[in-house]
Amino acid sequence: PEPQPLDVQPENIPLDIIYEDEDVVVVNKARGMVVHPAAGNLNGTLVNALLYHCKNLSGINGVIRPGIVHRLDKDTSGIMICAKNDAAHLSLSQQIQAKTAQRTYLAVVRGNIKTDSGVIETLIARDKNDRKKMAVVKEGGRDAVTEYEVLERFGKYTIVRCRLRTGRTHQIRVHMEYLGYPLVGDPKYSPMKTPFSIQGQALHSQTLEFTHPRTGKRLSFEAPLPEDMHKIVTRLRLGQFN
Structure with a gap:
């Protein structure tokens, strides 16, 4: 389509930038930050912040989502890559589709997962009873594949690493709830009281590996755990969760 005038306003919002060059910017998104403007969240988003910081972003996703190659839920923290031009955007999108761009997530879930990995x-698909939720269905949905590996067990809770083979909306949250081990703090899929102080689900996009669209060099980055999840892990290790 013809280019449209950009009507999303740049905003001077602090960003935790892990890496940046003329083609890409890798950020550590804070929990609670919406990725791009949408109904109810027209400003204060990652896109508003990126437009202020970068000036130039790819236009493939249109005026509302410039530069956004992949998304994170509002209350999921961690590493994201954004494209500064269309060539970088196409390359990164193709890598995600071909699964050559690798992402891993760290999650704290309720319960003791029986298997070490799976x-x-x-x-x-969309939940028929609640359009704001996703659900596992027997037919009519899209393929969703998540690998998981148990890192630490604490009886009532488990720390698990997840790797996405597909990128469906709420995929890790839906899949862990489907297994019977919903994420701690998840307001949609585990609306139970938690002994931990966290606003949203205990899910963090921890690592990202991709091939640079211009140089062809393989790059790998890691986003440290946010303070809220670091405190949860510390309390679990000390046995302070009853």
């Missing part, structure tokens, strides 16, 4: 493979 693969969850289902269909996911």
Whole structure:
């Protein structure tokens, strides 16, 4: 389509930038930050902040989502890559589609996962009873595949690493709830009281590996755990969660 005038306003919002060059910017998104403007969140988003910081972003996703190659939920923290031009955007999108760009997530879930590792493979679609939620369905959904690996067990809670083979909306949150181990603090899929102080689900996009669209060099980055999840992990290790 013809280029449209950009009507999303740049905003001077602090960003935690892990890496940046003329083609890409890798950021550590804070929990609570919306990625791009949408109904109810027209400003204060990552896109508003990026437009102020970068000036130039790719236009492939249109005026509302410039530069956004992949998304994180509002209350998921961690590493994201954004494209500064269309060539970088196309390359990164193709890598994500071809699964050559690797992402891992760290999650704290309720319960003691029985197996040390596994693969969850289902269909996911909109929940028929709540359009704001996703659900595992028997037919009519899209393929969704998540690999998981248990890192630490604490009886009532488990720390798990997840790797996405597909990128469906709320995929890790839906898949862990489907297994019977919902994420701590998840307001949609585990609306139970938690002994921990966290606003939203205990899910962090921890690592990202991709091939640079211009140089062809393989790059790898890691975003440290945010303070709220670091405190949860510390309390779990000290046994302070009853």
